[in-house]
Amino acid sequence: MNNSIKKSISILCISMVVIVYIATILMSKGVLDNENIFSLSNIIFLVVIVVIAYVLSFIVSRIITFPLKKIEKGMRTVADGKVPDTKHLKEYTNLSELNDIIDAYTDMMRLIKKNNFDLNSQQSKTEIILEHMADGVVAFSISKQVVHMNKAAMRLLNISSSDDSFEKISQKLKIDLDFDKIMYLPNYTTFEVKTNVEENVLNIVFAPFFSDKLTPMGVIMMIRNITENVKLDNMRKEFVANVSHELKTPLTSIKGYSETMMNGDLTYQEVIKFSKVINQEANRMGRLVSDLLQLSRFDYKKVNWKKMLFPINDLVLKVCEKMKFEAEEKNHTLECICADKLPSVYADKDAVEQVIMNILSNSIKYTPDGGNIRVYVGSVNESIFIKVIDNGIGIPEQDLNRIFERFYRVDKTRSRKMGGTGLGLSIVKEIIEGMDGTIDIKSQVNEGTEVVITLPTKMTVK
Ligand SMILES: Nc1ncnc2c1ncn2[C@@H]1O[C@H](COP(=O)(O)OP(=O)(O)OP(=O)(O)O)[C@@H](O)[C@H]1O
Ligand SMILES: [Mg+2]
Structure with missing residues (x-):
């Protein structure tokens, strides 16, 4: 039993002894009547004793029971999921042992409060993560x-x-x-x-x-x-199948023609003819491999653009001149119309040349003989535009958003016959993106195609 409680009990016992002692003295002095227990003086003495006992027990209960009651109430509050306030508990008692209990209780409540806070913040963190x-x-x-x-x-x-x-x-x-x-x-x-x-x-x-x-x-x-992963996986498989197929076709003819040549018995003309085919197929394979290498450099961001300011008209006229022979072979008319005093383009000159060559070569390839191809150069919103318009076979609407995909061709056999591998426009797109330009294709089947590219000028460079 703790000291203060012992002290309280001793005070009670001593008080009892003192009361008994006072009662005995009062009896010997005749103040209390030992013959008639219910005499007035006895009843008054009893009332005084009861009042004193009540006051004493109230004091003891206030010192011991009241804080204990408070602690019990607090525990019940914890059981209901709340944390009670322990601030004023000590005001009810000054018994050191009860103070120790109150301190321990206060510490416990502080810990519960902290744990509750940690738990709540952990819970809300988990909820936020789950939701987002x-x-x-x-x-x-x-x-x-x-x-x-x-x-x-x-x-x-x-x-x-x-x-x-x-x-x-x-x-x-x-x-x-x-x-x-x-x-x-x-x-x-x-x-x-x-x-x-x-x-x-x-x-x-x-x-x-x-x-x-x-x-x-x-x-x-x-x-x-996993839609994107599945798509990418399919694209990868398709890409490998396409590369193998594109390499296999020229390889088969190179093998066939060279074996025939090795067997001998060929006229001089036949040897020349077969060698030409072998050379063509080898060129085709070479083109394919260099296109693939170029795309792989784009993929691995290994391209160092040599951007500079240059006049666009000169370049477009140069490309038109280069393609003139190819256009003439198909009896196309090729017109090149450039506006005057255009601002210089800020881009990689060789890359832009490759872009115009590709687009122009498509127009020449996919326009039936005797077609009409026009190239316009002008400026809009501080950018330069180059428009290539043909009156060729056109591109069906459903294929328009796929023609920039690697190896995508509207008509595989027709395009392959024309020497196409379906990589041209995917390279064009990569270059245009690298130049901070745009490319847009509009087309109508059997009416023609219009390709518009825009390139930044000095003023539009970020
Ligand atoms: N001006 C055009 N008119 C009609 N179809 C076109 C035109 N330009 C492109 N296409 C279609 O878009 C496809 C993709 O063009 P892209 O330039 O990428 O490949 P390609 O010309 O077939 O081969 P490559 O350019 O690699 O030699 C072509 O196969 C063709 O079907
Ligand atoms: Mg092409």
Whole structure:
């Protein structure tokens, strides 16, 4: 028993002894009547004693019981999930041992408060992360009800909060899964499915979660949109297939012609003819490889642009002159119309030459004999535009947004016959982007195509 309580009890005992002593003296002096217990003096003495006892017990109870009651009330408040105020507890007592209990209680409450704060901030942090993450997360309780679902999950799975159970969600996704099997998966194992929701490909991982290491509490479903990865993977496969195919075709003819030549018995004209074919095919392979190397340099950002200011008219006229022979071979008329006093273009001159050559060569290739090709150069909004218009076969609308893809050709066989590999416009696009310019293609089947590129001038350079 602590000292102060002992002290209080001793005070009570001493008070009792003193009262008994006073009562005995008062009896011997005849103030109290020992013959008639209910005499007036006895009753008055008893009332005084009762009042003193009441005051003493009130003092003792205020010192000991009141703070204890407060502590008990505080504990109950904690049980209700709140943290009580401990500020004024010490005002009720000055017993040192009770003060120790109050101090310990105050420390405990401070710790609970801190833990509560940590827990709340951890919880809100987790909620914010869950709400803002790109992956979807759905948690199911043991009774297969949704206990948590973030926005990404609703968006990716195209579901709403009314889809609140495992059955409803798996029905919507058209996946047939056994919830209990997932729940009782061995520790640290997951179950994975791939499914399509509208245009997206989703990878869904299911895993059980536990209260402790042994008791399963439910299932977590993590949803990741892998559409881009699947697309990239398909593009990579398609690219490898395209490269192999483009290399195989010229290789086969080189092999065939060279074997025929090796067998002998050929006239001089035949040897010349076959050698020409071999040379053409080798050139084609060389072009393909250099185009691929150029694209790979773009991919690895290994291109050092030599940007400078130069007059665009001179360059466009030079390219038109270079392409004149090719156009004449197909009886095309090639016109080049340049505005006067144009500001200089700020770009890599060789790269811009390659761009104009590519676009012009497409117009020449994809316009039937006797066509009309016009090149306009002018300025708009402090930029230079170069417009190449032909009256050729045109590009169907559905192909227009794909022609910048590597190896994409509207008509593979026709384009291949013309020596095309389908890399020209993808290189053009990369260069134009590198020059901070723009490219736009409009086309009508059997009417013609209009390609407009814009390039920055000195004034528009950032
Ligand atoms: N002016 C045009 N008229 C009609 N079709 C065009 C025109 N320009 C491009 N195309 C279409 O766009 C496709 C892609 O053009 P791109 O220049 O990338 O490849 P290519 O000309 O086939 O081959 P490469 O340029 O590598 O020799 C072409 O195959 C063709 O179908
Ligand atoms: Mg081309």
